[in-house]
Amino acid sequence: MDKKRATELAIIANRVRKHALTGIYNAQSGHPGGSLSVADVLTYLYFDVMNIDPKNPKMADRDRFVLSKGHTAPALYATLAERGFFPVEDVYTLRKCDSYMQGHPDMKHIPGVDMSTGSLGQGVSVAGGMALSAKLDNKDYRVYSVLGDGELEEGQVWEQAMFAPHYKLDNFTIFVDFNGLQIDGDVTKVMNPTPIDKKFEAFGWNVITCNAHDFNELEAAVNAAKACKGKPTAVIMNSVKGKNVSFMENEAGWHGAAPKEEQFNQAIAELDAKIAELEATL
Numbered sequence: 001m002d003k004k005r006a007t008e009l010a011i012i013a014n015r016v017r018k019h020a021l022t023g024i025y026n027a028q029s030g031h032p033g034g035s036l037s038v039a040d041v042l043t044y045l046y047f048d049v050m051n052i053d054p055k056n057p058k059m060a061d062r063d064r065f066v067l068s069k070g071h072t073a074p075a076l077y078a079t080l081a082e083r084g085f086f087p088v089e090d091v092y093t094l095r096k097c098d099s100y101m102q103g104h105p106d107m108k109h110i111p112g113v114d115m116s117t118g119s120l121g122q123g124v125s126v127a128g129g130m131a132l133s134a135k136l137d138n139k140d141y142r143v144y145s146v147l148g149d150g151e152l153e154e155g156q157v158w159e160q161a162m163f164a165p166h167y168k169l170d171n172f173t174i175f176v177d178f179n180g181l182q183i184d185g186d187v188t189k190v191m192n193p194t195p196i197d198k199k200f201e202a203f204g205w206n207v208i209t210c211n212a213h214d215f216n217e218l219e220a221a222v223n224a225a226k227a228c229k230g231k232p233t234a235v236i237m238n239s240v241k242g243k244n245v246s247f248m249e250n251e252a253g254w255h256g257a258a259p260k261e262e263q264f265n266q267a268i269a270e271l272d273a274k275i276a277e278l279e280a281t282l
Helices: 003-027 032-037 039-049 070-083 122-136 155-166 187-191 196-202 215-227 261-279
Strands: 064-067 143-148 172-178 206-211 233-238
Touching: 003 032, 003 039, 003 070, 003 215, 003 261, 032 039, 032 070, 039 070, 039 143, 039 215, 064 070, 064 122, 122 143, 122 155, 122 172, 196 206, 196 233, 206 215, 215 233
Parallel strands: 064 143, 143 172, 172 233, 206 233
Antiparallel strands: none
């Protein structure tokens, strides 16, 4: 990926962070930490990878995406809005009674959402089913899913880990958002899922490790997944919870807490400064 494109994607990802935080702030409810850590991978998938059409969200041969860690819906909504599925202003109505922007992804009412998720472990299982459906129907669309490291504590994730290699779902790629923190703290102290890469390898997956905030590494991971035949790919993304907001970074307390006015203003100012810095290099 050339430097200019990587910079353009970084700018979009930081706008996604701003939109997500604005929605959470307005609702005074939501999950900022994980939303900020997945902004880059969502931006890369929706802007550079997936075959999708914002004007035709249910296009039959589209690539599918399932946000298995459904509580980070603000980041997904912000990405969809930036991509043109609906107005950005709608994201700011997150969790309001008269809004279709529910706290977790809703496939019935939100354009571009392929699966309603929330209960951890179920999204990635449905995504695997979508990938098998493509194989059975001789379709060439691909399926992508993002799940959290804390989500790996759900047994259903490991049922899917058996399922996908068994059916040789090489059209299926998952991204584990390995930021090391969940609502109760350090994932290794709550219920240690490590070594994540070795576990997926043992189940028969093609496993790639990358930096969740480096678009060149994300591109290399996706290209390697597409090149791998006969097995699904698990991309273990080393990420920073609360990425690009100084006081939120690597703080478990920001898993599910909305910022107050002063905190929100500081966060937006930091993201605006980051965007300006990036734009200056174009």
